Amino acid sequence: MVFGVGVDIDLILLLKAAFLGVIEGLTEFLPISSTGHLIIVGDLLNFNDDKGKVFEIAIQLAAILAVMWAYRQKIMTVTWGMTQGESNAWRFATNLMIAFLPAAVLGLLFHSAIKTLLWSPLTVAVALIIGGVVILLVERHIAKVAPRIHSVDDMRWQDALKVGMAQSVALIPGTSRSGATIMGGLIFGLSRTAATEFSFFLAIPTMIAATVYDVYKNWALFNLGDVPIFVVGFVMSFIAAMIAVKALLSFVASHSFVAFAWYRIVLGVIVLWYFWS
Numbered sequence: 001m002v003f004g005v006g007v008d009i010d011l012i013l014l015l016k017a018a019f020l021g022v023i024e025g026l027t028e029f030l031p032i033s034s035t036g037h038l039i040i041v042g043d044l045l046n047f048n049d050d051k052g053k054v055f056e057i058a059i060q061l062a063a064i065l066a067v068m069w070a071y072r073q074k075i076m077t078v079t080w081g082m083t084q085g086e087s088n089a090w091r092f093a094t095n096l097m098i099a100f101l102p103a104a105v106l107g108l109l110f111h112s113a114i115k116t117l118l119w120s121p122l123t124v125a126v127a128l129i130i131g132g133v134v135i136l137l138v139e140r141h142i143a144k145v146a147p148r149i150h151s152v153d154d155m156r157w158q159d160a161l162k163v164g165m166a167q168s169v170a171l172i173p174g175t176s177r178s179g180a181t182i183m184g185g186l187i188f189g190l191s192r193t194a195a196t197e198f199s200f201f202l203a204i205p206t207m208i209a210a211t212v213y214d215v216y217k218n219w220a221l222f223n224l225g226d227v228p229i230f231v232v233g234f235v236m237s238f239i240a241a242m243i244a245v246k247a248l249l250s251f252v253a254s255h256s257f258v259a260f261a262w263y264r265i266v267l268g269v270i271v272l273w274y275f276w277s
Contacts, residue, residue, distance in 0.1 A: 025240025031179030099164030127174025
């Protein structure tokens, strides 16, 4: 794929960008891997060259802004509390930074290797299947145990570090950042709601850092002609993410993640069959 010029090509690219934006927004916070879906769909749409890969990273920022808007009251409360020296606010912010560090360090060390060796539909398919099996195991053997942490405000720094280490597994495309953090949270004693909300909050520093780093590393690839494509993808991602965040919080209140596990497994098998055949 090349971001080309010309009315017909631009229209096609704008439609592809809009579709990918919707895919990103709907899947970023579900445990089914937004990156995996973007890699697969981008490959099918021939939207998978170097600039296309950066586009897929950049529109994740829109999904993060959607979370920041949805949780704006909590963010403002924590920010104000930090200026007032409130211990709860500082503990929450510190926990986020601690949880952010493992993926940040490993991402910096292995960013190029991951993009070169693992950024492919086949890797995504395998990760989708393995992740689905892990979710089924967690739901069967761990999630039924009574949680000891019911709110993100009750987490210790040790809990945050464990969830952060779980998030680092999601550097493998197809694993799902939200899936890794939510399942990690359940394994380490968080309730479904607490694990899901902490996954949302942890996405803010993680994905902002990933977006800024990728755009900085690939700045030379962009020109003014790309602006409409990025704007369309960005807006569609924001809208879809707003819908997905509210829907997921409502869903986890009374459902397990088993349906997502089977979705991952079925999709992974289909992708393997498609690309092998």
